[in-house]
Amino acid sequence: MSLTDLTRTLVESLVEDAVTAPSMHNAQPWRFVYRTAASTLELHGDPDRALPREDPDHRDLHLGCGAALFSLRVAAAHHGRHADVHLLPDVGDPWHLADVTLSGAAGEPDHALAAFRPVLRERHTNRFPFTERPVPAELLDRLTAAAADEGCRMVVPGEWHTDTLLDLVHEAERFESADPTVREEIAAWTHDGAAGREPATEGIPAYAFGPRQHDVTSPVRDFDTTHRAPDRPSERFEKNPRLVLLGTSKDTPGEWLRTGQALQRVLLQATLDGLSSSLMSQPLEWPELRAAARDPESALGYVHMIIRLGYGPQVRATPRRPVADVLEIA
Structure with missing residues (x-):
């Protein structure tokens, strides 16, 4: 052809x-x-x-x-x-x-x-507060099936495992704050929106940072730890965030590509179902924390992504x- x-x-x-x-x-x-x-x-x-x-x-x-x-x-x-x-x-x-x-x-x-x-074009990473409305079990089942369609497992953690994941996110934040090379890398891909300084095609612009957390209860990454966007408001986030895990039995490039396809299928299905989402990779970036993200009672071998799901406001697309x-x- x-x-x-x-x-x-x-x-x-x-x-x-x-x-x-x-x-x-x-x-x-x-x-x-x-x-x-x-x-x-x-x-x-x-x-x-x-x-x-x-x-x-x-x-x-x-x-x-x-x-x-x-x-x-x-x-x-x-x-x-x-x-x-x-x-x-x-x-x-x-x-x-x-x-x-x-x-x-x-x-x-x-x-x-x-x-x-x-x-x-409606699926956007949402770093704003979600409501306390629970995600219905039937929607979680549909997302689990979407992941399975791409050869990946989606696990919905219980209460104790969710608490563990939240603790790991906060531990990763402490690791990050102590590592200047990580902070420099993040700064290279975030933009404060100052006139003439924000690229139009890549990275995370200030409008996508979301507000600061008034009480740190949700595992939303703060991309403005150096306070380059001083006008960001502070808001309360959901107290009981709904997290899900995506993973496979192996940890190879082929499995990562399969998980990426599953990730997008899950995110698009969530968007069709009226859900907002954000991605949590912080604990998975540190080898000493990544293994702890897995529920030892689960058959999931390796966790490749943590997803936060819920009902949030409409947000703007990031540039492409x-x-x-x-x-x-x-």
Whole structure:
């Protein structure tokens, strides 16, 4: 199938949808190469957007790229295309994460995937207070099934495990405050909104920081520990945050990519169900804390992401790089 059949406009549209995915500090660590002769879209990690101090193994980079891969699959289904995904196709190139062969849909279109397309741009990380309204069990069951559809397990922790996770988040905050290299890395990807200093395409802008916590009860990362945004208000957050864990039995790049796809499927399903979400990776960035995030009574081997779910206000999208910056057509 030539680029005449799979037009440049369609390829660009698919990538534009793909990059709506979340990534650590909104670093957007992905590159796409469309191979015209093979009708194959390659997904590559971008080492220039890695976070060497907080993500030395590139686990979070793989999660973000996996989330973008799922969004690409959603976009393809929306356009009536079939996306055949081959993970880690080049053993000699660890940054070549996946090949996606695009073709006309065989048989019935994937309506389940296409149904997520309307909320690709409605899903935003929400660092604002959620209400105390509990998340219904049937919605949690639906999210658990969404994770399973991508070969990943979602665990809903009980009360004691939730308390442990909250303690781990606060312990990670103490580790972070004592490590100047971590603080410098975070500062490089956050922007205070001062005139002429805020990039329009990457990182976390001040409007997405959310308010300061009046009483620290929710595991929401404060990206303004140096108080570069002095006008932020202080608000009370939910006392009983609903957390869920995503993980797999192994801790490999392939499993990270699968978890990234599951993560995006869960987040999009949550958005369809009217839920807000934010991602909690702080304890998972420290090897001495990550193992403790797992419930020892659970069959979940490795925790790759902690998600906070609930009912929150509408929030603005964080910026994205233009397609021209992330797509090469060869």
